[in-house]
Amino acid sequence: MKRVLNLNEQKIKKEIQEKKKILKQQNVKFYNQLREYVKDNKILSQKDWEINKKNIPINFPKDPEQYFLKRGLWKGWHIFVGRRPRGIIDDFLSFKDAKNYALKLKIETAREWKKKKDFPNNIPLRPDMFYHASGDWISWGNFLGVKDEIASSKIVYASYLEAKNFAHNLKLKYKSDWNKNKYRLPSNIPKIPDVFYEFRGEWEGWEKFLNINIIKGKISSTSRNPTMKSYEEVSKYAQEKNLKNVVDWEVNKKNLPSGIPKDPRQYFTRLKQWYGWPKFFNTSYINKRIEVPYLSYKDTKEYAKKLKFNFRDEWVKNAKNLPSNIPKSPDIFYSKTNEWEDWKIFLNSDE
Numbered sequence: 001m002k003r004v005l006n007l008n009e010q011k012i013k014k015e016i017q018e019k020k021k022i023l024k025q026q027n028v029k030f031y032n033q034l035r036e037y038v039k040d041n042k043i044l045s046q047k048d049w050e051i052n053k054k055n056i057p058i059n060f061p062k063d064p065e066q067y068f069l070k071r072g073l074w075k076g077w078h079i080f081v082g083r084r085p086r087g088i089i090d091d092f093l094s095f096k097d098a099k100n101y102a103l104k105l106k107i108e109t110a111r112e113w114k115k116k117k118d119f120p121n122n123i124p125l126r127p128d129m130f131y132h133a134s135g136d137w138i139s140w141g142n143f144l145g146v147k148d149e150i151a152s153s154k155i156v157y158a159s160y161l162e163a164k165n166f167a168h169n170l171k172l173k174y175k176s177d178w179n180k181n182k183y184r185l186p187s188n189i190p191k192i193p194d195v196f197y198e199f200r201g202e203w204e205g206w207e208k209f210l211n212i213n214i215i216k217g218k219i220s221s222t223s224r225n226p227t228m229k230s231y232e233e234v235s236k237y238a239q240e241k242n243l244k245n246v247v248d249w250e251v252n253k254k255n256l257p258s259g260i261p262k263d264p265r266q267y268f269t270r271l272k273q274w275y276g277w278p279k280f281f282n283t284s285y286i287n288k289r290i291e292v293p294y295l296s297y298k299d300t301k302e303y304a305k306k307l308k309f310n311f312r313d314e315w316v317k318n319a320k321n322l323p324s325n326i327p328k329s330p331d332i333f334y335s336k337t338n339e340w341e342d343w344k345i346f347l348n349s350d351e
Contacts, residue, residue, distance in 0.1 A: 019251040046081075128143075157196070160197045164209055178206075194209075245281060246277055301346055
């Protein structure tokens with residue numbers, strides 16, 4: 001099998017980072033404008049905000065906590081309204097300082113951390129949420145200084161392929177069915193698989209995970225969702241917004257109006273109406289591509305052996321540094337060729 005490698009991948013990634021940086025600066029400016037509004041209107045607490053929410057200008061978010069938490073700017077209501085509760089000396093520590101504090105506690109699992117209640121006021125109770133929003137969070141194992149398997153309360157989670165096969169056997173029709181039953185799942189199956197496997201770079205979407213045509217509604221894979229706009233309308237929208245390439249689309253997709261799919265390529269490919277990004281944006285840009293063949297399963301296994309990894313998580317963390325002829329998700333790739341065995345054999349093979 002061959003994989004198509006985009007030669008402009010690094011350039012596109014850099015452009016995305018630069019545009020996200022500009023977008024973050026705009027978000028910071030907006031955050032400060034909202035704080036000025038709060039100050040001018042003498043809103044001193046979350047309760048005051050809720051009472052006055054109906055009178056807030058339409059361009060301001062009704063739930064600033066959720067809005068700015070997603071953008072990595074939220075540090076608490078006391079900071080937002082300009083007041084600090086008694087006992088708070090400073091804002092939360094930086095990720096580095098909080099990690100050093102955690103290492104001194106010699107806590108080994110996320111469960112132990114969550115049971116502990118007597119943290120200093122400058123240490124967040126949920127560092128995974130707070131530092132994930134700031135872009136610093138890696139994993140509980142990294143934060144506590146132990147292996148991820150130990151930090152996850154010694155649970156070795158199933159690989160993506162194993163979890164997907166398990167999900168297929170359940171024969172669920174909707175994502176909501178999964179959510180209703182997630183607390184009955186085996187302990188090695190993540191309750192929020194989209195977040196868990198997206199972090200590992202393996203998530204393919206709920207449709208493939210549950211083996212269904214579409215998550216919402218009973219629409220066949222070749223029928224257009226009546227709530228979504230047509231290909232011509234979505235393409236026209238992109239051109240009116242002066243979006244020229246995938247980078248522009250990725251940066252702006254959080255602000256899309258209803259009826260516009262976040263991933264037009266996936267959506268219109270399913271409808272057999274996708275003709276490539278250049279036609280979609282009405283540009284003449286053509287990606288230069290080359291085909292890079294992956295190594296055989298045996299050669300990839302020999303390569304893995306030399307890395308001396310003991311756990312699958314170690315492979316996942318270093319996947320970005322792998323040569324281009326080594327698949328980042330070997331369990332998925334070699335399962336298609338019926339060669340895959342399991343991670344223990346793959347990482348510790350004597351062949």
